Amino acid sequence: MAIQDLKPEPENTSRRDLFATAGWAVLSASIAGVCGAFVRFLSSNTVPEALSVSLIGRPDEYPVGSATFLEEHRVYLLRDARGFRALSAVCTHLGCTVVKDAARHGFRCPCHGSRFNEQGEPVVGPARRALAWHPVALSRDGRLQIDRGRAIGAGHYLALDRR
Numbered sequence: 448m449a450i451q452d453l454k455p456e457p458e459n460t461s462r463r464d465l466f467a468t469a470g471w472a473v474l475s476a477s478i479a480g481v482c483g484a485f486v487r488f489l490s491s492n493t494v495p496e497a498l499s500v501s502l503i504g505r506p507d508e509y510p511v512g513s514a515t516f517l518e519e520h521r522v523y524l525l526r527d528a529r530g531f532r533a534l535s536a537v538c539t540h541l542g543c544t545v546v547k548d549a550a551r552h553g554f555r556c557p558c559h560g561s562r563f564n565e566q567g568e569p570v571v572g573p574a575r576r577a578l579a580w581h582p583v584a585l586s587r588d589g590r591l592q593i594d595r596g597r598a599i600g601a602g603h604y605l606a607l608d609r610r
């Protein structure tokens with residue numbers, strides 16, 4: 448009589464199995480999610496060197512005195528009598544895209560009002576760091592290329608030979 452009372456009812460066993468299976472499924476999915484996030488955390492978040500270099504056309508496409516916003520690259524390509532330079536359009540405060548401010552001969556950030564002079568130096572906060580300069584070079588086939596993966600000191604121009 449006592450043995451008969453201890454036997455689980457088939458319906459309860461089935462429900463218990465279902466809950467156990469669901470619990471294991473949820474636990475497995477959680478572990479997989481945590482492992483995936485950890486792997487993403489450990490992997491590099493930088494753009495590989497080769498992908499950071501962009502060909503942007505021939506020098507004669509950019510007249511002296513031009514300031515061209517390359518939206519795809521978030522870079523301003525500027526050309527003056529000294530040559531070409533590439534100035535990052537990424538605001539050093541929180542990363543908004545700065546716009547050319549022709550009236551003030553510089554750049555302004557529409558997000559929080561930072562202003563930068565023509566050289567990219569901050570003149571009004573909250574941004575405190577200068578906009579990055581990226582190297583501009585000529586490719587072997589005579590096209591301009593910008594390396595957005597590298598920052599260089601302000602004042603570096605690509606001067607073209609004018610023979």
Ligand code: FES
Pocket residue numbers: 538539540541542543556557558559560561572573574
């Ligand atoms: S992101 Fe440019 S001022 Fe805040």
